[in-house]
Amino acid sequence: MNILSVNCRGCGQPEAVQELCLLVEKWPAVVFLMETRMGEERALGLQRNFGFPNAIVVKSEGLSGGLMLLWQRNVVVAELRDFNEVLLAEEQIGGNDREAWQMAAFKDAVNDCRLTDLGYHGLPYTWDNRQDAARNVKVRLDRAFGDNRFLDVMGGSEVFHVPLAESDHCGVLVETWDRDVFGSIKQQVKSLRAELEAERSSTLYQGPTDRERHLVATLGEVLAREETMERQRSRIAWLKEGDRNTAFFQAKARARNRTNRIKLLKDEAGNEFTDQDDLERLACDFYQKLFAAQENLQPELICRHVPRKVTPEMADVSERPFSEQEVEEAFFQMAPSKAPGADGFNAGFF
Structure with a gap:
């Protein structure tokens, strides 16, 4: 089941309608359109063209606004749209710095609703003001969230930012599949x-x-x-x-x-790989090279420039025999259900 959200900035132009038709050809179960700038009659005509049996339309006010929700039957949906705000400062490229209190308020709202950001593939932004040089601003305004029920049913969902020609926003496409949890x-x-x-x-x-x-x-x-x-x-x-x-x-x-979750890796030549076998191979190759002994090393050349941090007094303390009390204190500082030791038992067993 796929879910599509698009801030289309007007669906009146033939080019915009054609671009949406190409997206809808993938047969998403749910389509949410924002800023349609259409009246109810034209919007319902668009519904018929797309072939969706169900629709809710909020007509535009003059040349602004307008919403349209299209869906098939029996669907579980995520929360995805243009939120007009970011969670992190790094989600904006260029322009004035965003107000910290606004980002904090958005984050509080997400936490209060118990939503989880579903992540994304593709461009790191979804809106581009399309200005030149220093005036250009790109921001991740559109995103997809899922609540616990959505994650239970569609926990393996993937989110894609879909570049569009007729809108300054990317489309947000959620591809989902059912999976067993645990x-x-x-x-x-x-x-x-x-x-x-x-x-x-x-x-x-x-x-x-x-x-x-x-x-x-x-x-x-x-x-x-x-x-x-x-x-x-x-x-x-x-x-x-x-x-x-x-x-x-x-x-x-x-x-x-x-x-x-690691979904993509690049090799030394910059080639991208997403297949699981390729990901495993690249990871193994990377760490084998990282930890392999290098030839013609002279560590003493480096060590002579490294300042001594361990004083003789510190060495004496670290080398003296430890007491039962020290062992007990260290043991009870461990979380009881964390990773087990070599014998397969965690701290709580003892």
């Missing part, structure tokens, strides 16, 4: 609950059987494992132990996963 654990929980329901249904007039007790214990273990894994993925260490709030951890983990 698949194996989720399937185990679902299967165990079904087995537990069936077992309890067959023993309505007696106490819990051994099989029921076994299923309850196993389900509890799987739920605890799910929460622990979600906690590790989300890297949230401050929530108290025992607070079963996996939806919170899932949302944090999904947001972090979007940030950590």
Whole structure:
């Protein structure tokens, strides 16, 4: 399912309509048009041309404004449009610096609505004032957000900035696909609950059987494992132990996963690669070269220019035997559910 958002700056010109028709040929499930500068009758005619069964039209006021939402049936949508504001100062190129309080207010609104920025591919901006030289300004005003429900259903979505000729804004295209979240654990929980329901249904007039007790214990273990894994993925260490709030951890983990995902790499010649096999090969080659021993090295030439930072007193402190109290203090400063050691157990086990 694809979702398309365009600030079209007027749909009256044939060239603008033709450009939109080419975009709609990809059959997005939802199309949101801003600044259509069209009346209701012309907008509904555009709906018929595009072939969408459903539409909501807000007619323009004179030569400004106008909104149009087109959609197919049974869709889950993200929040995408021209927000006319940025989250970070780096999202603007050129022009006067943006006011920090405005960016902070936008960020607070995004957090209050529990939305996650879906990222993007393509140009780092979506609006260009098309002025020359020092007067040119480019800003990422258009973007796509998803809430927890959207990320649950369409968590693998990709956002693309689509350059347009007839508008000073890029189109924002969201390509989505369904995916299982935490698949194996989720399937185990679902299967165990079904087995537990069936077992309890067959023993309505007696106490819990051994099989029921076994299923309850196993389900509890799987739920605890799910929460622990979600906690590790989300890297949230401050929530108290025992607070079963996996939806919170899932949302944090999904947001972090979007940030950590590598989608494109360049080789030394500047060639771009997006295929998974090529990404793995380039990463391996890079680190093999990085950590490989270099020939004809003379580290003493460099070391003689590096000032001494460790004094003899500091060396004595670091080399003296450590006490049990120091080990205990260091151990209890570790987060209990972080990455395990070589034996496979994390700090919480001990």
